[in-house]
Amino acid sequence: MKLNGCLYGLLMIILVAACGRKQPKLESVTAATVAMLDTSRHTTIAWTDSIVDFGTVSEGDTVRMQFRFHNAGRQLLFITEVKPGCGCTIADYPKEPVSVGSSGIIKAEFATEWHPGKHRKLIIVRANTKPQTTHKLIFTGEVYQKSNKQSPDPPK
Secondary structure, three states: OHHHHHHHHHHHHHHHHHHHOOOOOHHHOOHHHHHHHOHHHOEOEEEOOOEEEEEEEEOOOEEEEEEEEEEOOOOOEOEEEEEEOOOOEEEEOOOOOEOOOOEEEEEEEEEOOOOOEEEEEEEEEEEOEOOOOEEEEEEEEEEEOOOOOOOOOOOO
């Protein structure tokens, strides 16, 4: 009987705590989230540059690239995520919706320090597009090794 009373008390505490939690406001759902989930709001993206070859550079240089695109659909284009494939690359993208018929640029920077050799790197883009919502951007090139390195071991 004592065990039932303890279980009942614990259940009441859980129920009271659950009722006191704030429910998420509908306003906190962004237009981009709605556009990603509602397939009737999907649009078409046309990539002018989806593969960029940066050529050859010296180790230690920062390579800057641009991937141009165009909203070729009939809805606003929301880019919700741009994710480089490694920590040596950073990317920036339009946070505001891209109007129908308008163009935009995804910028990327590749830090070549400690990365000599040939490279083929990937950047994943998520947007409210059809037929798929995920797009792959690729950049390639070669980094020549510095001949006068100060430290024999690269940082990890």
